[in-house]
Amino acid sequence: MTTSTLNTPDYAAQLEARYAAASRRDEFYIQDGTIYFDGNSLGLLSKRAESSLLAVLDTWKRHGIDGWTQGERPWFHLSEQIGAMMAPLIGANPSSVIATGSTTSNLHQLLATFFKPADGRTKILADELNFPTDLYAIQSQLRLHGLDPEEHLIRVESRDGQTLKTEDIIETMTDDTAIVILSGVLYRSGQVLDMERITKAAHDRGILAGYDLCHSIGSVPHHLDDWGADFAFWCNYKHLNGGPGATGGLYVNERHFGTAPGLAGWFGSDKERQFDMEHTFTPAADAGALQMGTPHLLSSAPLIGSLELLDEVGIPAIRERSLALTGYLLDLVNTELGDYGFTAASPADAAERGGHVFLVHPEAARICKALKANGLIPDFRAPNGIRLAPVALYNTFEEVRQAVLLLKRIMVEEQYKQFENKRDVVA
Missing domain, CATH: 3.40.640.10 (Type I PLP-dependent aspartate aminotransferase-like (Major domain))
Structure with missing residues (x-):
């Protein structure tokens, strides 16, 4: 698979179809115009809850x-x-x-x-x-x-x-x-x-x-x-x-x-x-x-x-979709963000990887603020960590693709420089 194929809506749609069994996106309240990747800090509200x-x-x-x-x-x-x-x-x-x-x-x-x-x-x-x-x-x-x-x-x-x-x-x-x-x-x-x-x-x-x-x-x-x-x-x-x-x-x-x-x-x-x-x-x-x-x-x-x-849904199906989401995220980070100082600190081995990806960058705090200003909700962890959690039940592969493209645009346009590189009171 070429890099150009990996980062396409069609490929993200293929992954979505392959791992659709655990998706319950319609069961959750998701704000229009946002990508919520902070479910490993606070999961979204479901209609059943x-x-x-x-x-x-x-x-x-x-x-x-x-x-x-x-x-x-x-x-x-x-x-x-x-x-x-x-x-x-x-x-x-x-x-x-x-x-x-x-x-x-x-x-x-x-x-x-x-x-x-x-x-x-x-x-x-x-x-x-x-x-x-x-x-x-x-x-x-x-x-x-x-x-x-x-x-x-x-x-x-x-x-x-x-x-x-x-x-x-x-x-x-x-x-x-x-x-x-x-x-x-x-x-x-x-x-x-x-x-x-x-x-x-x-x-x-x-x-x-x-x-x-x-x-x-x-x-x-x-x-x-x-x-x-x-x-x-x-x-x-x-x-x-x-x-x-x-x-x-x-x-x-x-x-x-x-x-x-x-x-x-x-x-x-x-x-x-x-x-x-x-x-x-x-x-x-x-x-x-x-x-x-x-x-x-x-x-x-x-x-x-x-x-x-x-x-x-069952935890086996959740785990399968979760690994596919985080695996896709890591693949895109490696192919799209290699020139911008990001280090993926999460295990590449799927058996050793949980439900989120941890990126290290010296400008992490201000990058997280830039992400939020663009409608993507990440999680900052001091001093230099960005946690991104594409949750199996409500996040999509297309959101993963868009998230990495947004990160790349923020770095290319240096949008992060508009923000102070320090955490807010609640990080």
């Missing part, structure tokens, strides 16, 4: 407090029901998954539950490319145990500043490591980690393995039960399109059922005992035990519609 939110509001309107037990979807067991809907996306037993909390609060809960420094195992292994909130939570939990994070937080080093080698992760696991906390997909480069191999290596060394799935759930397949992962946590507003601040998710392998939650709260109770109002806590027998306060119903409701849509 809107409908399920309105349904919960209607239950509140019609039933008041009786909405806990009446209406189309009574609220009392809704967190468990949504958890069961998420379970296929991560390859888990439904009772191992609960919709609760947020990324950060769930990590705090999991560490409070499973990090028990003893017998020389006092260290937590993460990596130097991790999203900051995970590191903040780990450092906080170490301090609560009287441990110095400078000594007890171990960070796997990256050889290239963008990706991690599995062998480096395994080599960093030492006899004093208690828990490994890594991301399923790295938030900058989009690299998919080999969670199966990492988990096995951790268990061979007596180490628990936990994963942040914020950038992987809904975009790549998982098999947490089969891999034997101990726990996982994630947000639901990226590829799951649950809306800003959507209730998060939490997974606990069933072999850990019965472990007392480190942070107990009344919604972690056995549902049959919760309203006995006893001062002795009787936890649920499954992942629900790690809930704390009353669930945020209005932040959970959009997930019902979103997850119904994902279940209908």
Whole structure:
């Protein structure tokens, strides 16, 4: 295939027809005249998510407090029901998954539950490319145990500043490591980690393995039960399109059922005992035990519609289309932008690539502003990164083609020089 063939509407249309099975563009609200490539930060609103939110509001309107037990979807067991809907996306037993909390609060809960420094195992292994909130939570939990994070937080080093080698992760696991906390997909480069191999290596060394799935759930397949992962946590507003601040998710392998939650709260109770109002806590027998306060119903409701849509399409079809979109994007970057200082930091190997592409450029901040001024919504990551996420459910191959042409025009015409090369308050 020639370069001229690659960058044509006809070729983009051929790809669109080939991978049409996972496209649900008509199900989403998309603003005219825009190309939205920021779904790995905040997914777009779907009509089904809107409908399920309105349904919960209607239950509140019609039933008041009786909405806990009446209406189309009574609220009392809704967190468990949504958890069961998420379970296929991560390859888990439904009772191992609960919709609760947020990324950060769930990590705090999991560490409070499973990090028990003893017998020389006092260290937590993460990596130097991790999203900051995970590191903040780990450092906080170490301090609560009287441990110095400078000594007890171990960070796997990256050889290239963008990706991690599995062998480096395994080599960093030492006899004093208690828990490994890594991301399923790295938030900058989009690299998919080999969670199966990492988990096995951790268990061979007596180490628990936990994963942040914020950038992987809904975009790549998982098999947490089969891999034997101990726990996982994630947000639901990226590829799951649950809306800003959507209730998060939490997974606990069933072999850990019965472990007392480190942070107990009344919604972690056995549902049959919760309203006995006893001062002795009787936890649920499954992942629900790690809930704390009353669930945020209005932040959970959009997930019902979103997850119904994902279940209908299926993660294998989503993954196939996603890889084709990001692969096409990388091909066009290589053929069209080679003279303009861009470096593609995402893995070229499809098996190692998540749902977005990460471009590095010294003028990244002002290039992102120029893109937005032209109707394309990217995501800037300091100091020099541009994340572009063509989402399988609602983006198209023609949008990918237009995005690269726009990037090229911005560079040729030096449009980016109209903007300051620094991030806005929210990047």
